[in-house]
Amino acid sequence: AGDGHQQRYEHISDIITASVENATDIIRRDLNSIIGSALNISSVDTVRSAYSKYLRGVELWSFHETITHFLTQQFSRRDLVRSAYMLFPKIESGFDDETSVHYYTTNFANSDTAEALRFYSSGAATEASALLDELGTGVAFYRYEGNLYMVRVLSLLNNSYNPYAVLVIDLNEDILYSNVPNLDFLTDVTLYIGDIPLLAAGTLVPKAPAIHEETVPVQAQRQQNDRLLVYGRMMGGEERFVLDYYAIASLQPLMGEVNTSVGIFVFIACLTVPLVYIIYLFFRRKVTHPIKVLGHLACAIEDGGFGAQLGPEKLG
Numbered sequence: 001a002g003d004g005h006q007q008r009y010e011h012i013s014d015i016i017t018a019s020v021e022n023a024t025d026i027i028r029r030d031l032n033s034i035i036g037s038a039l040n041i042s043s044v045d046t047v048r049s050a051y052s053k054y055l056r057g058v059e060l061w062s063f064h065e066t067i068t069h070f071l072t073q074q075f076s077r078r079d080l081v082r083s084a085y086m087l088f089p090k091i092e093s094g095f096d097d098e099t100s101v102h103y104y105t106t107n108f109a110n111s112d113t114a115e116a117l118r119f120y121s122s123g124a125a126t127e128a129s130a131l132l133d134e135l136g137t138g139v140a141f142y143r144y145e146g147n148l149y150m151v152r153v154l155s156l157l158n159n160s161y162n163p164y165a166v167l168v169i170d171l172n173e174d175i176l177y178s179n180v181p182n183l184d185f186l187t188d189v190t191l192y193i194g195d196i197p198l199l200a201a202g203t204l205v206p207k208a209p210a211i212h213e214e215t216v217p218v219q220a221q222r223q224q225n226d227r228l229l230v231y232g233r234m235m236g237g238e239e240r241f242v243l244d245y246y247a248i249a250s251l252q253p254l255m256g257e258v259n260t261s262v263g264i265f266v267f268i269a270c271l272t273v274p275l276v277y278i279i280y281l282f283f284r285r286k287v288t289h290p291i292k293v294l295g296h297l298a299c300a301i302e303d304g305g306f307g308a309q310l311g312p313e314k315l316g
Helices: 002-043 046-055 060-075 113-122 124-129 251-302
Strands: 081-092 101-107 139-144 147-157 161-171 186-193 196-201 219-223 227-236 241-250
Touching: 002 060, 002 139, 002 147, 002 161, 002 186, 002 227, 002 241, 046 060, 046 081, 046 147, 046 161, 060 081, 060 101, 081 113, 081 124, 101 113, 113 124, 113 161, 124 139, 124 147, 124 161, 139 196, 241 251
Parallel strands: none
Antiparallel strands: 081 101, 081 161, 139 147, 147 161, 186 196, 186 241, 219 227, 227 241
16 A cells, blocks of 8 residues: 555656646746847847937937837737837936936837836836846846846947847736646745746745756655645756746645545446456357357258257257
8 A cells, every 4th residue: 555655646746747847848938939039139120220320310209119119019919028118228318317318118908008107117127227238148037026027138230249228028927827827736836037036826935055056857855744846947048047946736636636536446447347247248148158059050960960959948
């Protein structure tokens, strides 16, 4: 019984581990897709050309219209994107406040004007702008007042590296974690991009100090109260970010389901075996035995016993 229980536990552990890994991989691929879209902006000349024209005297309203239209084309159909902003920190604002800069933004159906105002007034935009000369050509994530943002710096591709704009994407975390609630046995799920916690379900799972290597295969550890901790690491965005994941699952529901399944299997087996035996007896008496009697009669006739007869009682 102990070996059977251990085998069921190992089977359930494998199921949970694979489910957590698959769910995390979906999140990683969704983030990769957004990062890919952000990186591809460098291969499209629209923003760079609009910025160059503005520097040569194009009106601000025309510049704003071009950027807004471009952002709408790129991100308005992405459910994972709540809003996208293009910040140009080096453009003079025209106001007395030295920290003021021009921001060009687009908001989509899954956002609203209040969200954009909150972005600007809260300091989230200022924090993103500060990355202009620090981030380089990579991407970064940061959290501000509960919202998760992804940042990418755009630079002019001339003889020297010259950063001029910051793309900021406000990520919709409800969409990002939408596949996790389908795993009913998971009670708490937390992912970490660097040190930024992403609470996908339940309560926050602390980041364990055990993960240090670049790639950590998914692992499972049995906890108290029939709980299982699954953790691992994935590299995302062509190794532009690290995604650590921790999930706590309750073993009791799955163990109960397995035990129920085993009980049902045994019950069906108890019903099936006698039924199969009854069917076997029926065919033996009504099919196999008469055929055998007819075979014996045929052999008797073949040997010259033309008077051989078969009574109905012999057929059973």
